[in-house]
Amino acid sequence: MGRVAPMRKKGKRDPEMGAASERSSDSSDASAFDVVTEDALETEKLRAEDFFQRLQRVQAEFDNYRKRTESRYAEFTKYASEGILLRVLEINDDLERALEVDFTKDPEAAKNGLAGIQENVLKLLAHEGVQPIDAVGKPFDPYYQHAVHRTNDPAKPDNMVVEEFQRGYMLREKVLRPALVCVNRHERTPEEDMDAAGSDTHVDNGGN
Structure with missing residues (x-):
């Protein structure tokens, strides 16, 4: 009978072959990880470049918009008074025609x-929101009037505006020019003068 070759026991493997196989597997995994990482970095790099280019375009568009807005605003402010100036020129035309008239021949027509x-x-003025301030016969208010003179008339109420030297005007809700007025002040005792010192600070002392 011939010799039978010995059989290897199942379940055992060469340790060196196993270690080599594990090293090969680890190397493959590391290589695959490197490839994935490089691809991800390249993708993120491309995305970042795309975002940066978009940002540059937005910045350029905003700069152009700002320049256009500034140019339009400068143009608007430059000619904003054109309408009112045309109306002033019309009034000036009327004045020039009035100056050509001989006032001595027809004073009434010249006055009209x-x-x-x-x-x-x-x-x-009214079209532009300017209205005169009613002062005479009203209580003195330093916000709307400047007292440049005062008088003492017992027949009229104390602190009343009795005369207007220059008309005041409002520009909508703002005082464009205060009225220059004369205020009636009754004579007071020294004690009353001390009590009224606050309001007197708005009145010049040059009057009688």
């Missing part, structure tokens, strides 16, 4: 002509 010009001026 000047009154018409003044009416046009007041209409222009």
Whole structure:
């Protein structure tokens, strides 16, 4: 009978072959990880470049918009008064025609002509939101009037505006120019003067 070759026991393997196989597997995993990492970095790099380019375009568009807005605003402010100036020129035309008239021949007509010009001026002011301040016969208010003179009339209420030297005007809710007025002040005792010292600070002492 011939010799039978010895059989290897199942379940055992060469330790060196196992170690080599594990090293090969680890190397493959590391290589695959490196490839994935490089791909991810490249993708993120491309995304970052795309975002940066978009940001540059937005910045450029905003700069152009800002320049256009500034240019339009400068143009608007440069000619914003064009409408009112045209109306002022019309009034100036009326004045020039009035100056050509011989006032000595027809004083009444000249007076009426000047009154018409003044009416046009007041209409222009009203159109722009300018209104006169009613002062005479009203209590003195330092916000709307400046007292440049005072008088003592017992027949009229104390602290009343009795005369207007220059008309004041409002521009909508703002005082454009305060009125220059004379205020009635009754004579007071020294004690009353001390009590009224606060309001007297708004009145010049040059009056009687």
